[in-house]
Amino acid sequence: MSIRGPQALASLEEAMRDIRREEDDLSRRVARSAERIAKIKESEAELFRQLAQLRLDPAVQSELDGRITAAEAKARDMLKEHARDVSKAERAMRDLDAKRTVLVERRNAAGALLEDQQRKLTALTESLSQQLATDxxxxxxxxxxxxxxxxxxxxxxxxxxxxxxxxxxxxxxxxxxxxxxxxxxxxxxxxxxxxxxxxxxxxxxxxxxxxxxxxxxxxxxxxxxxxxxxxxxxxxxxxxxxxxxxxxxxxxxxDRAGGKPLRDAIALTQTEIDAMDGDILSIEDQRDKAATALQALAEGKDPAFEAATTELATALGREDIQTLLAAARMTRTGQDDTIIAQIDEARTRLREEDAESREDRERLKILAARRRELEDIQWEFKKQRFDDPNSSFKEDRLVGDLLDQFLRGGISAASYWDQWRRSQNWTPGNEWGAGYKSTRQTRSATSSGNPLPPGGGGGFNWPDGSFGGGKPPRPPGGFGGGWGGGSTSGGGGFSRPRTGSAGTRKQGEFKTGGGF
CATH class of the missing domain: 1.10.287 (Helix Hairpins)
Incomplete structure (x- = not known):
């Protein structure tokens, strides 16, 4: 079963929403995990303070308590500031997502308007076919x-x-x-x-x-x-x-039949769509930077937060602290038993939390890379006008099994995009002039696996790009670059510009908690 261009783009957009939603969820989980780790260390510090009160003389106890308390207070202050920074970064992400959603909705509305305008122009051109047949x-x-x-x-x-x-x-x-x-x-x-x-x-x-x-x-x-x-x-x-x-x-x-206003309207609508695509790209780049910043915060990589937690860990790892713990284990009393058990439990929770956080961080990196790859594919999709109402895809698995394989890392972004390209077809237009059709276009379309957009019935595009929804001009006959054209994406590469993105593409399978 085939799928039309607008529906295909909508499916890619839905997958993008799912990726972003899960990326946000993972960022929150990693951030909360960093905070829980810091709080576990705080509770461990308090337990050592209690142990010192039981086993050390007042002078040593006071000196040890002072070191722990200072590190603990600094970590607590930074934990509060870290939570505020994470909340601020999350709000920035939500604001950018909201702006992008508004733009996508406006673009969808413009796409529906473009389809209506094309339908009217097609009806007009069909009414002129007999006139041109006798011209x-x-x-x-x-x-x-x-x-x-x-x-x-x-x-x-x-x-x-x-x-x-x-x-x-x-x-x-x-x-x-x-x-x-x-x-x-x-x-x-x-x-x-x-x-x-x-x-x-x-x-x-x-x-x-x-x-x-x-x-x-x-x-x-x-x-x-x-x-x-x-x-x-x-x-x-x-x-x-x-x-x-x-x-x-x-x-x-x-134009003589009154079609110029329609052509102008189509050109204007397409220009507006192109402008919105540029705005969407800009917001996506801003969001990518914000996601990178949030990920760093979530992982506790803020220098001040990292320094505070490191200082607390150092204070708890001092030789006198470890000596205190070892002595307590060797000569355990009833009160020692309770505190040591609590320390052991805290350290077990710390190891478990740290292991889970590491896994989430790795998943988050892969998910961010997959999101950037899908942004690349969407950009190429729109650049090639594959979302045009006259565009269709004969393989509906592209938005089913194949999309799922791509999101899970089973196939690369280049391979997934190549399958989109090979599956794409243009709906035949009005065959004006008794069915003239460029044999070179047919050949190029067949050999490249990427049928080219139909023109106003002659197998070519309107020179000003205003008829047929402003679809891209066909390549010039295959000369210069080898017969039959080939991929516009340069053998799997993507042309989407990125302004200072920190992302890299990674391959490989991954699992996430939200269905990918």
Whole structure:
């Protein structure tokens, strides 16, 4: 079952909300854990004070009590300040999430408006199809475009055949190390540079391998594809020029029928959507920084808090404290037993709390990395206009099992995005002009696994981007970057800009408490 572009983006947004919600929950748990650890150490300090009162003379007891009390008071003050800082950071996160939610809702409303505007423009263009079918200027331009398209396709096929010949027929030459040595040295050309002795020896080698006869053939195998490619690229440019002229005739017909206000409205709505996407990106970057700051606070990495807790731990780890505890264990009394049991219990709770906190911190880091990856995917999704109403995906598992695998670390972000790209299709538009369709577009779409957006019926886009929801222009015929286009994300990379993000991407499985 297929899924439409707007629905797909909504599913990604829902997953993003779940990630952020769980990220917030984990941050709170880690922060509370740091506070509980500090309080356990405080209670441990009080127990040692009680033990000192039982076992030490007043003078030693007073000195020990003073050290513990000072460290304890400092830790208590910093604990209060730390709690205030964490609360402040959590409020900042909530404010940013609220702002982003408002923007997403506004964007959804704009997307619905865009779909309605596109539907009206489509109805108008369909009513003009018969008119253009009898328009002599349009039909002549359509025939010219079809012919240029046919020539460009033939040029492409000849170039591909020549490149295949270069690969297959050139293999014997490339497999001959002596021939390739002379070829790379430029032997027999004005580029050859060698002394008399080397020149003499190279002449013997050339005679032995028949270089003088073989070199022109190999040069031709390499040169023909380059010349054919130059010709094919020029033919592609001619087709694009003709398509642009044909599209302009269509635009003129739409405008004469009163479609210009609709086109302008579509362009304006798309501009507003693009502006909101920029604002969403900015808020996401702010939130990423705030999340990093909150994570540091939650982990107790605030310098003052860390210093205070370290000082208390140091005070409790002094040799005289440990000696006191060891002596109490060796000569236990009824009162000693109770205090020592409480100290042991506190230390057990401390170890358990610390272990759980370490696990939560690791999960939080991975979850933050997954959130950034999903932000990257959403950015590419919107950049490619995959959320357009005319966009659809034939694989609904992308918002089901595959999304779950990605969130759990079963597949990488690059692999997950590539499956989105390969599953995507554009809904066929109005085939104006008796069904003209670019054969190069069909080829490029098929070979890249990423069907390109339909134009106003001719298999191309309106030059000003205002028809069809402002979908991205198709790549120019596959030349220059290899036939058939390929991934716009650079083999799995993402183009989303990040302003000072501290995040890094991590792979691997992870478990969280909220269904991921």
């Amino acid at each position: 002599l200027q349009f039909q002549e331009k359509k025939r010219e475009t079809e012919e240029l398209d046919r020539i460009a396709e033939q040029s492409r096929r000849k170039t591909e055949q020549a490149e295949q010949d270069r690969t297959e027929k050139g293999r014997p030459y490339r497999d001959d190390p002596l021939f390739m040595y002379l070829w790379n040295a430029g032997y027999g050309t004005s580029e050859y540079r060698a002394g008399n002795l080397v020149r003499y020896l190279d002449g013997l080698v050339a005679t032995m391998v028949g270089f003088h006869k073989a070199r022109p053939n190999y040069a031709m195998l390499n040169d023909i594809p380059l010349r054919l490619r130059e010709h094919a690229e020029r033919q592609e440019e001619l087709v694009q020029e003709a398509e642009a002229e044909l599209a302009q005739l269509q635009i003129d017909a739409v």
